[in-house]
Amino acid sequence: MNVNFLALIVAALSSLVTGFIWYNPKVFGNAWMKETGIVHDESKKPNMVKIFGMTIVYAFFIAFILQMLVIHQFGALGMIGGDPTKALPSYASFMADYxxxxxxxxxxxxxxxxxxxxFCLPILGVGALYENRSFKYTMIVxxxxxxxxxxxxxxxxxWQ
Structure with a gap:
């Protein structure tokens, strides 16, 4: 089972598309800004190259782990130690069938x-509790x- 880096990159980029829609002012953007206390100020523009660049990097990390969770065949690969060349013939037979x-x-x-x-929601929820964020913030994010x-x-x- 090989890692499909192109699928992971596209999946990572999809997080930006989802974010553009989700955090649009007509969807949840205004509510999110209100809950975070962010005020739109033209004089204090954030570094969007840095923000989008790191978003893609972090989303790639998430995508990398997601492949292990959404593709069951990675479990079979893990059962044989990760190296199909050292597996018993039953592994090849299993992969041929399934x-x-x-x-x-x-x-x-x-x-x-x-x-x-x-996984993600509970992690964000715990952080939101300690940051004294609202339940609405937790649900939006x-x-x-x-x-x-x-x-x-x-x-x-x-993507196969």
């Missing part, structure tokens, strides 16, 4: 959304990551 099972966008989106809901992980998981799983 190597592309559940490799759909829908299946990846299911596992991606579960990752967002049961957590919801973004649930949707983003679903899309990323779908892309990664379906």
């Amino acid at each position: 190597g592309t099972n559940f490799r759909t966008f829908k299946h990846g989106a299911l596992h991606g959304s579960m990752t967002g809901l049961f 957590g919801g973004y990551w649930v949707v983003t992980c679903a899309i990323m998981g779908g892309i990664i799983c379906a």
Whole structure:
């Protein structure tokens, strides 16, 4: 099982597209700005190259781990120690029979959304509690990551 770096890059880039939509003022942008206390000030423009660049880097890290969670065949690879050349013949037989099972966008989106809901949201929620953020903030930011992980998981799983 090889790592599909192109799928991971596209999945990482999808987080920007999702963010452009999710944080648009007509969607959740204004509510998010209100909850964070961010005030739109033209004189204090953030470094958007840095922000978007690091967003892609961090999203790539997430995509890299998501592939292990949304593609079941990585579990079979892990069971043999990660090196298919050293596996017993049963591994090749298993992969021949089941190597592309559940490799759909829908299946990846299911596992991606579960990752967002049961991993990302709790991490963000705990941080929000200690930062004294509102429940609304947690739902906006957590919801973004649930949707983003679903899309990323779908892309990664379906791209063969």
